[in-house]
Amino acid sequence: MLFLLAFLFSVPSTSAAIVGDLNCTTYNGTAFVYANTATICSNALSDTACNALYPTAPAGGPLPAPGTDAARPTNCYTSKTTTPAPVDKDMKTAAINQCAKTCGYCCQSAPYSCPNAQYPSMNCASITNSQCLDPNWRTVIAANCPAACGLCNTGGCVDAVVDCANDVTICNSVGMQDFVNKYCQRTCGRCPSTTAANSGGTGGSCSRFITDSSANCKAWSGNGFCSNTFYTTAQRKAYCATTCRIC
Template sequence: MLFIFSFLLVPFTNAVISGDLNCTTYNGTAFVYTPAAVACDNAISDASCQILYAAPDTLYPAAGNDAERALACYTTATATPAAVVQDMKTAALASCAKTCGLCCQTDDYSCANVAYPRLNCATITTSQCNSVAWRTIIATDCPSACGFCNQGGCVDAVTNCANDLSICNTVGMQDFVNTYCQKTCARCPSTTAASSVTTTASSGSCSSYAADSSSSCAAWAKNGFCTNTFYTTAQRRSRCATTCKLC
């Protein structure tokens, strides 16, 4: 009887992350999800995602926890061991990246950060992503933390600039927009240079270029990806060799 009573006192433990450790970090005890793992929105409703990708232990991925992903987020129920099945993962990324804790691998969140950032990219929170004090720094140093990978290093410091586009030409507001609304008002340092990137031939001797590995290259080029020195030539070539005309 004492044995049974003692057993009842033992707390039940939740499943821990296994199989796919992307978008996680080791905290000294276990692998837990980074803030970027759940920073995006699902492409379909959260309720639908929770039906399609039901959590094994009713606890879904969240920043700092170690809830197990649904197998369907990255593999099949019959896979032994639970190896990543790319078709399953691609489907999850396209529809329910947040529910699966895979936001950091979507196009907006999957890019290189600078080697020596001014803050810890792995611990950036949603409030910092929306902070006037931090947004422009994050866009430059840690674009993957806030979904700024497609922005070419240029974002508005104030999140509601686009609510009133007339502010871009309002007399007396130019100092403000030059500082806080660079993206919306096309005041980024690389904006003018970027517009000619896709039509300017490379100075190299290439007769053809490697295919772009990202479908977002055209948008990135408009935002300065091909000319912004924040990105190395190797990074540009690996993602957008054709768009950026790199040998």
């Protein structure tokens, strides 16, 4: 472990423009800058530990931040000193798993690494962190732009209030049922099931299903297209009747 730390500290970094690995960046017309999702997550390790493991140079230099072009710490992705340096997949994977925020790799961590809906009802690139936490936006974002808020692999089933899981006793509390049914669907298991969402001319009684009209149905289904009530049965049937099991 001490050898690993010594190795990491020995790798030089730079405060120049982003080079080597442009993931989680966007081009603003003059330079590549970090996207909103580059640092939207939390580090698995403490920020102090990540800042020590992945230092910037000179000491105290800027870390990745949305809209800026300060180079990410070099040892987030390589052990080479050439510019641009080749990406070392093992080093990058370790950085994503441990210190994704410090290295500007949040968009490549599992909760943020999935396709958004092909035809979302909003601009996924413009979604802010405050919207990700807003009860009025979360369920809509989960169905349309899950990668923007770290809602991948939820199937569109999310808590509208982010701290529901802090006290799961509310799931069975008398007088709280209207609240949890609306705001704590994932924690309390109140999301509409695929079967329920597809009832009425749907389900296992069909002998055959209409062929999907879109090649993206598998991905959409994983993002909640077949179960989230944001979409109508008519929309599911028009695009993904077979995948969603709609007669």
